[in-house]
Amino acid sequence: MNKNEYAVKAGKSSPIEYRDVIIVGAGISGIDAAYHLQKDCPEKSYIILDNQEKIGGTWSTHTYPGIRSDSDLYTFGYSWKPWGGLPIAKADEILKYLNEAVDENNIRPQIRFNSKVLDASWDSDAALWTLSVENSETGDVKTFQCNFLWMCQGYYRHSAGYMPDYPGRDDFKGPVIHPQTWPEDLDYEGKKVVVIGSGATAATLIPAMADKTGHITMLQRSPTYFSAAPNRNNVTEMLRELDVPEEWVHEITRRKILQEQKLVVERSFNEPEKLKEELLKGARHYLGEDFEMEPHFTPTYRPWRQRLAFVPDGDLFAALREGKASVVTDHIERFTENGILLKSGQELEADIIISATGFNMSVLGDVEFTVDGKALDFANCWAHRGIMFSGIPNMAWVFGYLRTSWTMRADLVSDFVCRLLKHMEEKGVRAVTPELRDEDKNMPEKPFIDDENFNSGYLKRTMHLMPKQGDKNPWIFTQDYNFEKKDIPEADLEDGTLKYA
Secondary structure (H helix, E strand, O other): OOOOOEEOOOOOOOOEEEEEEEEEOOOHHHHHHHHHHHHHOOOOOEEEEOOOOOOOOHHHHOOOOOOEOOOOHHHHOOOOOOOOOOOOOEHHHHHHHHHHHHHHOOOHHHEEOOEEEEEEEEEOOOOEEEEEEEEOOOOOEEEEEEEEEEEOOOOEEEEEEOOOOOOOHHHOOOOEEOHHHOOOOOOOOOOEEEEEOOOHHHHHHHHHHOOOOOEEEEEEOOOOOEEEEOOOOHHHHHHHHOOOOHHHHHHHHHHHHHHHHHHHHHHHHHOHHHHHHHHHHHHHHHHOOOOOOOOOOOOOOOOOOOOOEEEEOOHHHHHHHOOOEEEEEOOEEEEEOOEEEEOOOOEEEOOEEEEOOOEEEOHHHHOEEEEOOEEOOHHHOEEEOOOEEOOOOOEEEOOOOOOOOHHHHHHHHHHHHHHHHHHHHHHOOOOEEEOOOHHHOOOOOEEOOOOOOOOOHHHHOOHHHOOEEOOOOOOOOOOOHHHHHHHOOOOOOOOOOEEEO
């Protein structure tokens, strides 16, 4: 089948649009994939399918007050496009950056917006993926085909966040809101607001809303670690004062931050109590000496078993110190007409309740997959470097890092996929499928993300739907950038685990 032509599927009279590669998702990962394809595999035709009406993924769909990155933009940004702003940035700044990246590299003409992938089926005889794609505006369904499918849609469902089944929810007379579906017309000026949760979203919402609300309360079941520091990078500022070229500033800052992150992660395993003391000391600096740390800011788990939320300029703690916000550590008994009754017997009055309780994971974009007519059970697959999966031909999924910026892994995956596509071209083959070798078949089955490594609720709720990993390469997914930055670029494409046809 020739590139950029329309193909006709047997038994169908309507044309089917074909590309060598179809990328699903026009967020951080999809844009990165397109850039690398254009640079490393310019002979490959491609399109990007995205369910939204504009690029950006999370940064486009999330509109709650103050939304910002919880990773620094020097690592969250692309290696190929220097970031010139503050380390932590708001959504509008990130969207501006992404739009520049798309237009500077002429990627936008390849994006099909309002395009929801309903199902994808693989045909080994034709070496083709066939996708049913619904136009979310018109409801029309169109068929696309490709040789290689690149899933870059992220790992959570954009349509709705995770909302617990709160007892008595219908009794509450005010609105109950999840930040992921924020109402445009919500008036919270002078209102009593309770935010349930203490992760990055709550840490963003509370200081952003505190000046307008009558009072805002963070209700947490258990404490969270926060890393509080000024929103600046001393190395970056020094380099710019010396008129170092911006590309160098970006790369040096990036490496410095990655080195610091590596040290923090190592300390979270090797000396967790010392690291805990330092994190609490940082919070104390912004909260003031008189603020009661117990039980609100003293978690029982070791740092980094859950995501470590960064608080730029300590703004969350400043709102607490100034009395505009407060924190309560307790369990919910039930919602009442006027607020929330806690297990302790205290009732929190509220006009508005915000459930900042995380998101629902979307496994492979909630697309229905079949391989040669058989429905895919993703949980039965083995993860091949956490990029490809046993028994699934010609497909890669970008699942980023949980402790380091998502983009760092998206870059590594892009390099791997492009190298694999070129290798297939050189071999004259059309299909590649990860398969266990004989020596791999006695591996212990381990979860895709080890609970002892990282145990956030959104992962624990969905891990039974995810593929498994083993105890030897390439069937491991370490979540360790410092290991993978060497392992993935040097991956042996002829080690017997990739079957070509």
